[in-house]
Amino acid sequence: MSEKLLEDLFIKRSQQKKKTSPLNYKERLFILTQEKISYYDYDIEKGKKKGLKGSVEIEKIKCVETVCPEENAPAERQFPFQIVYDDGPLYIFAKTDEIRREWIHKMKQVVRFNKDLLQKYHPCFWVDGVWLCCQQEVKQALGCRVLETKNGGFSTKGSRRKSRKPLPPTPEEEKSSRPLPPQPPPRQSGPAPGATVIAEYEYTPVTEQDLELRKGEEYTILEMVDTNWWRARDKFGNEGYIPSNYVIEAGNGLERFDWYCKNMNRSQAENLLKAENKDGGFLVRDSSKAGKYTVSLFTKSGGDTAGSCRHYNICTSPQGLFYLAEKHNFATIPELITYHQHNAAGMVCRLKYIVSNRARNAPSTAGLGYGVWEIDPRHLTFIKELGDGQFGVVKYGKWQGQHDVAIKMIKEGSMSEDDFIEEAKVMMKLRHENLVQLYGVCTKQRPIYIVTEFLSNGCLLTYLRESLNHPSPILLLEMCKDVSEGMAYLESQQYIHRDLAARNCLVDANGTVKVTDFGLSRYVLDDEYTSSVGSKFPVRWSPPEVLLYCKFSSKSDIWAFGVLMWEVYTLGRMPYERLNNTEIVEKVSGGLRLYRPQLANERIYSIMTACWHEKAEERPTFQDLVGIIQDLLYELQ
Ligand code: ADP
Ligand code: MG
Numbered sequence: 021m022s023e024k025l026l027e028d029l030f031i032k033r034s035q036q037k038k039k040t041s042p043l044n045y046k047e048r049l050f051i052l053t054q055e056k057i058s059y060y061d062y063d064i065e066k067g068k069k070k071g072l073k074g075s076v077e078i079e080k081i082k083c084v085e086t087v088c089p090e091e092n093a094p095a096e097r098q099f100p101f102q103i104v105y106d107d108g109p110l111y112i113f114a115k116t117d118e119i120r121r122e123w124i125h126k127m128k129q130v131v132r133f134n135k136d137l138l139q140k141y142h143p144c145f146w147v148d149g150v151w152l153c154c155q156q157e158v159k160q161a162l163g164c165r166v167l168e169t170k171n172g173g174f175s176t177k178g179s180r181r182k183s184r185k186p187l188p189p190t191p192e193e194e195k196s197s198r199p200l201p202p203q204p205p206p207r208q209s210g211p212a213p214g215a216t217v218i219a220e221y222e223y224t225p226v227t228e229q230d231l232e233l234r235k236g237e238e239y240t241i242l243e244m245v246d247t248n249w250w251r252a253r254d255k256f257g258n259e260g261y262i263p264s265n266y267v268i269e270a271g272n273g274l275e276r277f278d279w280y281c282k283n284m285n286r287s288q289a290e291n292l293l294k295a296e297n298k299d300g301g302f303l304v305r306d307s308s309k310a311g312k313y314t315v316s317l318f319t320k321s322g323g324d325t326a327g328s329c330r331h332y333n334i335c336t337s338p339q340g341l342f343y344l345a346e347k348h349n350f351a352t353i354p355e356l357i358t359y360h361q362h363n364a365a366g367m368v369c370r371l372k373y374i375v376s377n378r379a380r381n382a383p384s385t386a387g388l389g390y391g392v393w394e395i396d397p398r399h400l401t402f403i404k405e406l407g408d409g410q411f412g413v414v415k416y417g418k419w420q421g422q423h424d425v426a427i428k429m430i431k432e433g434s435m436s437e438d439d440f441i442e443e444a445k446v447m448m449k450l451r452h453e454n455l456v457q458l459y460g461v462c463t464k465q466r467p468i469y470i471v472t473e474f475l476s477n478g479c480l481l482t483y484l485r486e487s488l489n490h491p492s493p494i495l496l497l498e499m500c501k502d503v504s505e506g507m508a509y510l511e512s513q514q515y516i517h518r519d520l521a522a523r524n525c526l527v528d529a530n531g532t533v534k535v536t537d538f539g540l541s542r543y544v545l546d547d548e549y550t551s552s553v554g555s556k557f558p559v560r561w562s563p564p565e566v567l568l569y570c571k572f573s574s575k576s577d578i579w580a581f582g583v584l585m586w587e588v589y590t591l592g593r594m595p596y597e598r599l600n601n602t603e604i605v606e607k608v609s610g611g612l613r614l615y616r617p618q619l620a621n622e623r624i625y626s627i628m629t630a631c632w633h634e635k636a637e638e639r640p641t642f643q644d645l646v647g648i649i650q651d652l653l654y655e656l657q
C-alpha cells in the first residue's frame with residue numbers, strides 16, 4: 021500500500037447498480053492513496069478499521085465534483101460529493117464543507133493526469149433510474165453541466181492557483197521575541213502503532229533507550245508519541261526508540277530492495293549514477309507520474325567514455341503486467357529487474373550494478389538519540405574550519421568519532437543565548453529533508469555550540485557562483501523546488517524563517533538544497549543586523565511591509581523566496597546590484613522589482629513576480645509554490 025494522502029469517516033450511498041435496488045447509507049472509513057480510494061467497515065466504539073468494502077483505482081476516475089444535496093437532506097448528508105468512474109458515480113457525504121473541499125481538491129490533484137477526464141458531469145444525484153438534474157434515464161448519459169476546467173483547476177501548465185489545502189492561519193506579526201509554542205504536527209499519514217515497517221538504513225543506538233536497526237529487517241511500531249522517534253520492537257522482542265525517518269512502512273514491497281530509491285528525482289538519480297561512473301549502474305525510482313516507476317541507467321556504451329543516463333519508464337500492460345523497453349512481461353517489478361539484470365532486451369545495456377545512496381548516506385536524525393539535545397562537547401572532534409558567520413566560526417567535525425557534523429561556535433555577546441537555548445528545543449523537533457537538521461547544543465560551557473547536520477557542498481550562494489557551469493533548466497528548478505518544500509514544511513508549522521536567502525541554504529553531496537538558520541535572526545545581538553535600517557539587515561530580500569513596518573510573516577518569507585529564485589537563476593548575483601539599501605527601500609516600496617534573469621523563462625519569472633506582489637495576502641503560499649514548481653518540472657522531464 022502506498023502512502024496515505026487522506027483518511028476520513030464518511031457516509032457512503034449504496035451504488036444502486038440496479039434501478040430497483042434499495043438505497044442505503046453507511047458510515048465507512050475512506051482512505052486515499054496515490055493509487056486508490058478504498059473504503060472500509062469501521063468500528064466506531066473501538067475506533068478501529070475493519071474489513072475492506074471496496075475501492076476505486078485512481079487511474080479509472082473520470083471526475084470528482086460536488087453534488088447538490090437532496091431536498092430535505094438530513095444534517096449528516098448536507099455535503100455530498102461524487103467520484104465518477106466506469107461503474108458510474110460513487111456518492112460520499114462529508115461532515116463539513118471544508119472536509120469536502122479538501123478531499124475534492126486533493127483528489128483532483130491525484131487524478132489530473134488521467135486519460136478520460138470528463139468535460140461534462142451531472143450536478144445532481146442519480147436516483148431510481150433518473151438523473152435529478154436533467155431527467156435523463158440512462159445512467160451513462162452524458163453530463164448536463166460543463167466542468168469549469170477539464171483538469172479541475174490543476175492545469176499542467178504551472179499557472180498560479182489558490183491554496184491547495186486550507187492551512188492554519190499565519191500569525192501576521194509576532195508581538196514579542198519569545199519563541200512560538202510548538203505547533204501540533206500536520207495530520208500525519210504513514211504507519212500507525214501496530215504497523216510493520218522495514219529499516220532502510222542501519223542505526224546504531226546512541227542512548228540506552230534506542231533500538232538498533234538492521235537494514236531490510238522488519239520492526240513493529242509500538243508508540244509514536246514523538247514524531248521523530250518511535251518506540252519499536254524487533255523480531256527478537258527487543259524494544260526501544262528508533263529514528264522514524266530510517267524506516268518505511270512495508271508498502272509497495274519495493275522498500276527492501278537496494279535498487280529502489282523512493283524519494284529520488286531525475287537529476288538526483290543522474291548525479292548519483294554519474295558519481296558512481298559505472299557502465300550499467302542503475303536504480304529504480306518513483307516516476308514523476310504518481311504511482312509509476314522509472315529505471316535510471318548509466319551507460320558508456322558506443323564509445324561514450326564520459327557516459328550518460330537513460331531513463332526507462334516501467335510500463336503496465338492492460339493485464340496489469342510490468343515491462344520495460346520491449347514486451348517481456350512480469351507479474352512483479354522485482355522479477356522484471358532480475359530479468360533485466362541478465363538481459364538488455366531493448367535497453368542500451370543490461371542492469372549491471374545497483375547504485376544506491378542508502379548504504380552511503382543515512383539521513384539525519386532529529387537529535388542524536390531519543391530525547392538528547394544537550395550534547396557532550398567531549399564527544400566532538402574538530403576537523404576543519406568551514407567559514408566565519410554572524411555568530412563566529414563554523415567548523416566541520418565528527419560526533420563520537422563517526423558522524424559528520426557542523427559546529428557553530430557562538431562568539432560571546434553575539435547571541436541572546438538563554439532565549440535561543442529555549443527555542444532550540446522547538447527547533448530540534450523540526451525535521452524535513454530540505455531543512456538543515458539541528459542535532460543539539462552544548463550549553464554547559466562558553467562559547468556555546470550549535471551542532472547541526474553537515475552538508476559537504478557548503479553554502480548555496482557560493483555553489484551557484486563557483487560550482488555550476490551551464491546548469492540545465494531542470495537542475496535550477498529542482499534547487500528551487502527543494503527550498504520550496506523545506507519552506508512549505510516551516511509554513512505548515514507556522515514557523516517564520518525571517519532570513520531566507522541563498523546564503524542561508526546549503527548543498528549536500530547529492531546536490532540537494534536545504535534551508536538553514538531558520539528563526540535564528542531573532543537571537544542576534546547586533547543592531548546592524550536586527551534593525552531594518554542596519555547595514556546587515558537583509559533589505560534586498562525584504563518586502564515593503566517588512567521594510568516599512570517590520571511586519572514578518574510566512575508571506576515575507578515568500579517574498580524572500582522570490583529573491584532566492586532570482587539568485588538561483590542569475591547564478592548568485594547580488595539583487596539590485598546598483599542600488600544601496602536606502603534606495604532599495606524607496607524604490608521597492610514604490611513598485612520597483614528585480615528584472616528577469618536570462619536563464620529564467622517567462623513562466624519561471626512569473627513565479628518570482630507572484631512572490632513580489634505588493635499585497636502580502638495576494639502572494640502564493642509555499643504549498644502553492646511546491647505544486648506549481650512540480651508541474652513545471654513534470655513538463656520539463
Ligand atoms: P552564520 O549563519 O552564523 O552567519 P553561516 O551559517 O553562514 O554562519 O556559516 C558560515 C559558513 O560556514 C557558511 O557560509 C558555510 O560555508 C559554512 N557552513 C555553515 N554551516 C554549515 C553546514 N551545516 N555544513 C557545511 N558548511 C556549513
Ligand atoms: Mg547564516
